[in-house]
Amino acid sequence: MSLTTIDKYLNLVHTRPQSFTQGKLKIITNKSILMKYENQNKCDLGLLYESTYHLLVKDLVSDGNSYFAYERIIKQNSDNAVVIIPIYQGKFVLLNQFRHSMRDYQLCFPRGFGEPNLSINENAIKELREELGVNALSCSVIGKVIADSGLCGEKVNICLCKITKPKLMYNYEGINNIKITNTKGLVSLINSEKINDGYTLSAFSLYIAQKNFKYNHL
Numbered sequence: 459m460s461l462t463t464i465d466k467y468l469n470l471v472h473t474r475p476q477s478f479t480q481g482k483l484k485i486i487t488n489k490s491i492l493m494k495y496e497n498q499n500k501c502d503l504g505l506l507y508e509s510t511y512h513l514l515v516k517d518l519v520s521d522g523n524s525y526f527a528y529e530r531i532i533k534q535n536s537d538n539a540v541v542i543i544p545i546y547q548g549k550f551v552l553l554n555q556f557r558h559s560m561r562d563y564q565l566c567f568p569r570g571f572g573e574p575n576l577s578i579n580e581n582a583i584k585e586l587r588e589e590l591g592v593n594a595l596s597c598s599v600i601g602k603v604i605a606d607s608g609l610c611g612e613k614v615n616i617c618l619c620k621i622t623k624p625k626l627m628y629n630y631e632g633i634n635n636i637k638i639t640n641t642k643g644l645v646s647l648i649n650s651e652k653i654n655d656g657y658t659l660s661a662f663s664l665y666i667a668q669k670n671f672k673y674n675h676l
Contacts, residue, residue, distance in 0.1 A: 464492050467504030467515060477532050483519040492518055495525055503527060510534065511571045529609075535572030536612035540582045541603070541657045542568045543618045543665055544590060549638050551624050552647075552658075553589060556632030565637060565647065566655040567662075569614070582617040589633060591625035600668055603660040616661045 461469075471478050471487050478485050486492060492503050495518055506529075507514035513532040518525055533539060544551040544567070557564045570585035583594045597620075602613035627633055639647065644662065647653045 463502050463504035463506055463516075464489060464496070465504075466508075467492075470505055470513070470515070474532070483521055483526070486518040486520055486525065491525075495527070499527070501527060531610040533572060533610065533612045535574055536614075537572060538576055538578045538581045539572040539612070539614045540570050540578060540585060540617050541614055541661045542570075542582050542585060543600075543616065543661050544568065544586060544592070544621045544624070545619065546592075546621050546624055546638060549640050550644050551590060551621065552637040552639070552644075552653075553633050554635040554637065556634070558632075563632075563634065564655050565653045566658045569657055578615045578617065582615075582619060586619060586621060589627055589630065590621065590636065591627050592621040592623070595620040595622065601664045603657070603664065605656040605660050614657065616664050618665065 468487060468489060478487070486495075495501075496503050501516075503516050503518055505513060505515050511534050513534065514529065515532060516527055516529045518527055520526070550567075552565050553568055554563050554565055556562070568585050568589045570581055573581050573584070576584065578599055579597045582597055586592050586594055598618055599615050600618050601616050603616060604611060604613055624636055624638070626636055644653070648659065648662070653659065
């Protein structure tokens, strides 16, 4: 007999308790309550979809008075997911990469899902080699960000890496160009909305904050 989405969900609660910590809105894990809500509201709760990289769950939560259903994505391997700020000769390196969800190209820093059995730095170095054809001369984690907390709560590591000369890895994962620019140029790309990727904006904000840049106009 196949497991229901609720059965799979409750197994997940048991095996990944860190993804189901209780807070102001309490996550309901009582099977009877979950099934009753499903029947009354003609909807599915629980683990709705699973892939190598993502889980899509629909939680039932309570504020003490009412129940609400919320969808969210849980990453399968989140501890070593990375966004990389590549620095070549003092300048930033960006990819122009096709994003399926947008159905368009986007200027962005390289990034990668968490990969099992790799450290954060190893994962960053792997992504740099695959997407820019480079070696990392240095690599350090400067912080973590949550780029879209309405959909996914996992933190992603921001890595600052000095690299060798980048290459255009044409057509690898939708890459059709690279752009090398200084800080002023990157700010200009943001102001003109040519950069709108949340991970890239978050990583650059963290970089600027740590560099303690001072602007005349805030």
